Amino acid sequence: MDDLNSEWQRKGATLSDKTARKEFGLTQEGIVEAIRAGKLQYRHNSIHGNPFLRLLRREVEAFVSNEHGDGYLKEQRTKAELACIDRDLKRLRKQMVVLEERKAALLAGAGMLPDGRVSTGPSARH
Known part of the structure; x- marks a missing residue:
């Protein structure tokens, strides 16, 4: 469990749902469906009162690779x-x-x- 927590703390290991949409061409609905299916872990976060989902980069990359292929x-x-x-x-x-x-x-x-x-x-x- 400590390794998982350290991954959430490590610089560059996480990204916001907005960044995931921008970098990987995902939709908000696709991210939410993947979370509900247990393919992505998330944490609620906010900056200056603006809420967003924080995701693990390695899980997003694995999800995109499985959904669209390594070439994509x-x-x-x-x-x-x-x-x-x-x-x-x-x-x-x-x-x-x-x-x-x-x-x-x-x-x-x-x-x-x-x-x-x-x-x-x-x-x-x-």
Whole structure:
């Protein structure tokens, strides 16, 4: 029993019903039916007063594999990982734009050219 409790505590071992729907293409009705059939364990949880079901990831993966096959599970995992990578790339692009703007402002304020050389403006050419 202690091993089961530790699984509920371990980071990444659980997911919400909403995440299961998004990652694995399940429906809320399918999740509830699997719970009633004893194929999925769940715990009630809430964040900021919003209730949700917490499920064990390994059980959801086994359920999806049994219902739709290993190929479907692999495809869904690939889609989820690609979506995560795309989100990270988008975030990094935004961060890069902000840093480039900050760099340009610092260089302009210090009278430097983008390559790091000191600018010799018109007043310095007498």
